[in-house]
Amino acid sequence: MGRTPDSTNPPPSADGAPRQPASRLDLFLSFSAIALQGFGGVIAIIQRELVEKKRWMTREQFVEDWAVAQILPGPNVVNLSLMIGGRHFGLSGALAALAGMLVAPLLVVLLMAIAFGTVADTPTATGALRGMGAVAAGLIIATGWLLSAAHSSAAEHWRLWLLTALATLMVWKTRVHLLALIVTGGLLGAFGLV
Helix, strand or coil: CCCCCCCCCCCCCCCCCCCCCCCHHHHHHHHHHHHHHCCCCCHHHHHHHHHHHCCCCCHHHHHHHHHHHHHCCCCHHHHHHHHHHHHHHHHHHHHHHHHHHHHHHHHHHHHHHHHHCCCCCCHHHHHHHHHHHHHHHHHHHHHHHHHHHCCCCCCCCHHHHHHHHHHHHHHHHCCCCHHHHHHHHHHHHHCCCC
């Protein structure tokens, strides 16, 4: 059964090309909505919003842009918002997307800091932080899975899965610098080894 198009899930363009944000305001509001949903991790949310709902990019474009956003200094999702905004509307689009990523969460964090300051030492608050830490760990694992799963099958891309597992073990069991792992992965890919 086919889905009927609506305003949140526009139909694909006739040529299958990604759509473009309607305006800088569209960028701002879209990235504000993404930012307000992204507690502890946002890759699954941002992929769903940008690839499946907005259709501003293909899944392959998302994975490539996300990989670039990860190796740049700063928060991945902020880097991605700047890249997407800049691609569609230049500097003003980049700034609109950035503002969308930062303004609403800043207000939420300020309000939470004020509220949490009065209850920080209670058992309920420390328990809540432990629970949120466990969920954040799950979000990190899901991020790795989504980036690795972008390739069609595990059997076809077993070397990528092996590299993912090895990188996970290196981060978990050693003090190797993360930049060294990223550069190694890039070199292995550049030479066709993964």
